[in-house]
Amino acid sequence: MRVLVVDDEVGLVRALRRGLTAEGFAVDAAHDGETGLAMAVDGEYDVLVVDVMLPRRNGYDVVTALRAQDVWTPVLMLSAKDGEHDVADGLDVGADDYLTKPFSFVVLVARLRALVRRPVAPRPAALRAGALTLDPASREVTRDGRVVELTVRETALLEYLLRHAGRVVGKIELLDHVFDTGGEDPNVVEVYVGYLRRKLGRDAVVTVRGAGYRVGTV
Amino acid sequence: MRVLVVDDEVGLVRALRRGLTAEGFAVDAAHDGETGLAMAVDGEYDVLVVDVMLPRRNGYDVVTALRAQDVWTPVLMLSAKDGEHDVADGLDVGADDYLTKPFSFVVLVARLRALVRRPVAPRPAALRAGALTLDPASREVTRDGRVVELTVRETALLEYLLRHAGRVVGKIELLDHVFDTGGEDPNVVEVYVGYLRRKLGRDAVVTVRGAGYRVGTV
DNA sequence: GGCCCGGCTGAGCGGACCCTGAGAGACCGC
DNA sequence: GCGGTCTCTCAGGGTCCGCTCAGCCGGGCC
Known part of the structure; x- marks a missing residue:
């Protein structure tokens, strides 16, 4: 204090x-x-x-x-x-x-x-899409109510996708907003989408060929 | 009256x-x-x-x-x-x-x-998270009902974490609010988290790599 | 069927991040 | 003063992470 x-x-x-x-x-x-x-x-x-x-x-x-x-x-x-x-x-x-x-x-x-002992700051609501939730405050991610351990970068990627749930997000956009490297190789994104799928389930992120990725229903 | x-x-x-x-x-x-x-x-x-x-x-x-x-x-x-x-x-x-x-x-x-007319200062309710309690008035800390001896600084750290239970608290934030050193070396925080764990149990404080520490579940 | 292109993934390296033991300096009670 | 406690610093080491690379897969087109 x-x-x-x-x-x-x-x-x-x-x-x-x-x-x-x-x-x-x-x-x-x-x-x-x-x-x-x-x-x-x-x-x-x-x-x-x-x-x-x-x-x-x-x-x-x-x-x-x-x-x-x-x-x-x-x-x-x-x-x-x-x-x-x-x-x-x-x-x-x-x-x-x-x-x-x-x-x-x-x-x-x-x-x-x-x-x-002041009133606790109102916690921002958890991000949600289908079976996925992400609590921005606790950095906790759940799938079907079960807690899933994610690394910082994975969480950042999922958060960005969840904040734009339902929209197709391009790899370059993700590269700019989630990844620190000034590089332009979108392969990093692919790799990390792979990590997310491995931990959250194959269908957590859907690929839109030639356009990018999408989370949640349209 | x-x-x-x-x-x-x-x-x-x-x-x-x-x-x-x-x-x-x-x-x-x-x-x-x-x-x-x-x-x-x-x-x-x-x-x-x-x-x-x-x-x-x-x-x-x-x-x-x-x-x-x-x-x-x-x-x-x-x-x-x-x-x-x-x-x-x-x-x-x-x-x-x-x-x-x-x-x-x-x-x-x-x-x-x-x-x-002045608002009477009520006895602050005990802070609680899981098996941990901290009485702000007496500075008494218990784990599983057993009293644990903490130093002043350790108590301060635990208090701040408990007041933000469920949230991930960054090291810099802890440095600012708990520690008096103007420095910016977050190692102090790590050391004191180590002390807390030694006294309260390994799982009392969970580290969220790259983000900070968290006490209590959401 | 052959070719091309976009996407996927296993392997691996460098480094960031975190933990810990040791110890210096300040402070306090005796 | 002096011993003990507390706070904080420092350096070393271990672990995990982020990113790259190279090769593979599969669908679409001719």
């Missing part, structure tokens, strides 16, 4: 880094809003800890900018102790939780854990 | 009871740490107000015991003005907010409302 801490109190940041590292988090830190925002945008973080009071750009601003750029990483805001209006503001802006300083480290970790 | 006030100053408790009732809270009270703890554990309160100085068991103790029993009801601590137990001490106990006596009643109510 990668967490970004944006705070300008070096002591607190150091403490958090040590504590969170011990808890198994991978910790990055930024000391002002501007760089924190930049890091949050293109860094792939699982959760952010953002102080409200920050140089160059305050915490609200950072969160607002993030959400405006379609970054929905969960944010835990740290607000100064005085001023309860901070809290409502933070939640309105798009933060997911807040803690007032001084806060308990135990509570912080518990909250972070709760935030990280 | 049910609030439990744990304080031994009868005058203060009476004032709080009257004031908070007028504000719409349902108020219970305890006068020492022991009974306060007992009430907090099985009473369903939305928020607790706990004084630091208490007979039979001090405030820090109470909160620590609560958190240890997985009770995460938000706690607002009342600390004495001159407390040698400074706020810094409470930082590792598990309270959510602090007020120093004497305090303004208006501020207290505002803080309580803020605490209650």
